Amino acid sequence: MKTTGFAIAHASMLLWALLIAASFSAAAQVSQAIDPILLTGLRLLFCALVFLPLLLLKGDTVMTTRGLLGHAVLGLLLALYFGSLFEALRYTSAVNTGTMFTLVPLMTLGFEAVLTPDSRLKQRIVPMLLAAAGAVLLIMKGTDPGELPSPYALTVYGIGCLAMALYAPLSQRLKANSLKGRGPVPMTFWNMLFGAQFLLVFCGFSGGWRSASLLTLKDFYWLMYLAVFATLATFWLLHRAIGVIAPSSVISYIYLSTLFITLFHWFWGRQMPLPLELAGAGLVGIGMFALLMSSRRAVLAMVQS
Template structure:
């Protein structure tokens, strides 16, 4: 298997940032009358099935008992994150979920310090704070009095953000032990599969499966989009970069997602840039450049 270069991993994460930016608004397009746990389970299952032919051809279905347990843990984290996103969007806007998500890289840095010691995580704290401040300026300028998130929404998605923050460093920890040598396709398939199984099991308990009868063609279209582009593609790119770039830097590309959303408003929707936005964009650019430079010494993984 070939190695993923530092430049290639960062280029892939640029694409990741674009796909994540679109995912918040695509998720809001799905009907709110359908159980969010069922929606997330379908989304993860569609993503896993898309990779199944590649695994069957390359023998990626072979796995040890320890590997299954590791994938199950990672799948559970995915289930918690995506389920919380759909649930939070019932009570707040995509802007507010995007704002909360800016805290994930800082949480990831905290978990990284414990799970992957000796990786110079302290050197990334200042640039990450700079990028986070810029991202918050870009997002918060668009909120109004009617967009204040409810305490329930903040709590639910806060738990999901903690799960997502733990995902990258725990994945890197597993790749060094029970999942050693596993490529991004295999990692994505098994994690998505376990995530969907956890969610479907919960749907059987809470009765959420009954809302599946309300699925429309419009909902299925957005679910397939989310499965292919906002889930499968993003997590393949994520696993491709983990180990080449420090986990906290990998997830920090979400700050570029907020920048891309703002650029879309400027150039596509012809909105006049505000001074607050210009300052935020500059801070994001400076912080991300410093983060990428500080991550150059990370060890490569196979792709």
């Protein structure tokens, strides 16, 4: 394995972490008067349409009934996550949703242990617990000094984070069976197309479609940004790096994104760091460093063997 390959993979994930961090603030820029389910449905639909030309060029449009069912389940998980993000942002800050997202890897470990068991998962537990503890301290900061985050927002987004944590292990499990041989392009297209359909159909019954008249050019711009950079680009960067560096190193960049979110909050928001935030950021940093060292040792052992 070439050193340059690892450097490029890590640089890709650094960009991934920046895009993830920026996505939470971008999502908060969309008008809160518009139904969040409608916003999410449009976002996923835009993503699917961007990938449609690539899908047609590859000629990868044939799908079995079992394959469609698998994509439908994965699409539902995506719909739950993105829908919960927009809904939670009505009641809490982008900082809180962004830092709570860092708990997803820890949740993913639990699902991986059930769906795709691996003895090496144990090596990630302690570093992820440290980083997760730091994320919890950051979440406790609340929207304003001394104010805890909305319990409703944490509950709603917590459900969405569980759905996102289940997404990766379930995708891996399905790709070994009903979705065997599916590449990142068709996986992204079908999953997001199904997710968009679920949400837009729900809007038809709930009446959320009526808020579409409130959609401005500014809202449309932010939706396109979220679709292209916060969803499609991050998905591509993730799959670009995951075959080069150890999985634990890839997962650890989620923790790096929370440091970027906190820095955005301190510098652009002109907020003085609180002791609770400093402690949380420190724990996240220590946890991420431990994960990177663990991954490096695993790679060296693999090369030597």
